[in-house]
Amino acid sequence: MNPNLNRLRRSMMFLNAQKPSLIKDPYIYKPDSIMLDLEDAVAENQKDAARYSLYHALKEIDYRGVERVVRINGLETAHWKEDVRVCVAGRCDSIRISKTESAADVLAVQAEMEKAEEEFGVEKGSILLMAALESTKGILNAYEICTASPLLFGVALSGGDYTKDLQTKITGTGVELAGARQSMIIAARAAGKQCFDTVFTNLDDMEGFRKEVEMIKAMGYDGKSIVNPRQIAVTHEVFTPSQKEIIFAEKVVKEVDEKKAKGIGVFTVDGKMIDIAFYPGAVRTINMAKAAGVYEGDL
Amino acid sequence: MINAVGRDIPQEIIDATGMKPFAGAFARHNETYTKAAPTVRAIIDPREDKMVGSIAEVLKKCGIKDGMTLSFHHHFREGDYVVNMVMEEVHKMGIKDITICASSLGKAHNPLLPMIEDGTITNIQSSGVRGKIGEAISTGKLKGLAIMRSHGGRVRAIESGDVHIDIAFIGAPTCDKYGNMRANGGKSDCGVLSYAYVDAQYADKVVAITDTLVPYPNLPASISQVNVDYVVEVDEIGNPAKIATGAAKPTTDVRKIMMADYCTQFVINTPYFKDGFSYQTGVGGASIASTISLGKIMKERGIKMGLALGGIAGPMCKLLEEGLIEKIVDTQDFDLTAIQSVATNPNHFEITGSEYANPMNKGAYVNQLDFVILASLEVDVNFNCNVVVGSDGMITGAQGGHPDTAAGAKCTIVIAPLLQGRIPAICDECTAITTPGETVDVVITDYGIAINPRRQDLIECMKGTKLPICTIEELRDKAYAIVGKPEPVKFGDRVVGVIESRDGTIIDVVRQIKDYEWDD
Structure with missing residues (x-):
């Protein structure tokens, strides 16, 4: 299994792959993933230039552990196959499939990726996939998409296109996205995949942004697509377990291990009733804290 | 000669300027020296009127002539009108070989370019320069040498006599008829006049230029009447929008x-x-x-x-x-x-x-x-x-x-x-x-x-x-x-500027820029 399949992905920052000044050093802001965009940010007659810029960035720049995801053009375009070739030739970490509507879409990209891996001598399975759901059909097929390939690590909502398909618009209340968000996280969790929320574009409304991140965290999401490094700190803060949560999780893990050995099933930690069902959640908190570099304990 | 920061200072520049190569930031600690002093024209007669009708007239009264050193402050920043308005009159009079000794010059002073080209201005001493003047110096258009000094270094140079100011022109947001200048209360407020104090104390002639004449006495004065020869009232000494901006929004970068x-x-x-x-x-x-x-x-x-x-x-x-x-x-x-x-x-x-x-x-x-x-x-x-x-x-x-x-x-x-x-x-x-x-x-x-x-x-x-x-x-x-x-x-080989260390030694020189030549 690719060790990156379930890596920490709290923030996924969009960057226009055609802009050298943007893609030369986004790692200094320490996002978990960057999303090098060949799709909407790049003008139709600049697609080839963006691929050149992307290829050289992937080959030359040490992104210091930040995951390099590339958003390729949609399967309805003439660009996506060449996009996939460049992604593989440059050895990105993951490919984001735009406008995914079915398992067949995922498999088509996977087949093209495997062809390119053959061509460039890249180890099979070393590059992962993720799917962007941008239409009502995509949302309805979320589970099918999530289970289409073992290389697919997760799904992301693309709110702009989705609301157009829904014949509404982004209102700022979240009501128009509520169904999609719920459907996606349920499908992703059922398939054991990660789930990422859409972008929040009003950079002046940091309070609104924080609320949205807190909401999707509460819904179960793994992370958020972001458009500016200003959004990283808040996203990471919300998605990183607090010291209080870490200490509690640590106690749960230790107590469950100890009590299990003694044959005790239910007990209390800090006044809260705890049983074995709390164990996976506590382990997840500790793992997340470790991945985020904030765990100082001995588990 | 290689100085203490490893820069090669040409001997001819050391000879021509009489300056020593930089020997370390604190090398002149404890040195003793005697300060320079200006030549003062006493104003004993209380009937003398310091008000003068125009810049041209005040230049004549100050005895403007070829080769003089004129000084200015930069508290009006990119909104400054004073340097240009004085130099335009100097230019009209056909005066040549002027040394400008300013606390700083910026893009606001781009209009000086023709005066550099025709030899009206042949030397520039400033904290630095930007825009067209910088280009003119770097491309060798200034006939003499540019000397770049720090704010502290400029005061030192004036007080020690390394540079002697013949006429200081001090733009004053407010001034009274007898030369008391303040930095507040006028159309072109700049807050303080800190860099102009030394000009007022060490120049032979001191001219206040204001666009806001206020009743006597204008107190508390930044620069006192006792150092001021003449006062000229003009329409505008600066562009307030460029002197001071509103509160800067904190960066979002x-x-x-x-x-x-x-x-x-x-x-x-x-x-x-x-x-x-x-x-x-x-x-x-x-x-x-x-x-x-x-x-x-x-x-x-x-x-x-x-x-x-x-x-x-x-x-x-x-x-x-x-x-x-x-x-x-x-x-x-x-x-x-x-x-x-x-x-x-x-x-x-x-x-x-x-x-x-x-x-x-x-x-x-x-x-x-x-x-x-x-x-x-x-x-x-x-x-x-x-x-x-x-x-x-x-x-x-x-x-x-x-x-x-x-x-x-x-x-x-x-x-x-x-x-x-x-x-x-x-x-x-x-x-x-x-x-x-x-x-x-x-x-x-x-x-x-x-x-x-x-x-x-x-x-x-x-x-x-x-x-x-x-x-x-x-x-x-x-x-x-x-x-x-x-x-x-x-x-190229020609030295066009000296970067003076704050203690008056040469920390570096700036040479004339040369067009890039591609290797075959």
């Missing part, structure tokens, strides 16, 4: 905020960060952001700043109002908030350029600084800084108080993004050196922080922190790995 946070974290982890500490910072985005973030921590920890020094901007005044600063000691105001603060807040004081930074007086304010936060165009691996010459070889900046504060502060921090576009800011060798590395303690970039190995104490202080400390060589390597090592700019 995450890179700058990140560097500002590094800076604040560095500051608070030094032993100097304690109640009563002294601090100076610039006006750039990262500097302003660091003032704001430092203010928050001061509040949290109950630590007050005893002294805020230097060029002042709104965020510093806000901390004064909040009671987090005891006293602001001011030499220049960058925005309307600062201008208003110095006029109204009893703990916000105007000082002279000499008090601020003159290295050869009996102790300037900069000597009492704990921290100074500076910027730089380039920093070399020996921590030498360049704030005057662009990486393209063109003169495009000003020393300001950079070398003065760096030498004075206990902890000198330079903030510079590692890359300025495609140019590495951390490099093997600066295009020019303005501030010696022995006075620079820390360089903060967006990629990491380097501490000068001379400061093992600071290296030790940062050991427990999460700051990304590395060596300056590592920063240079990171920069070169991203954008490559640029080929050096090609210069």
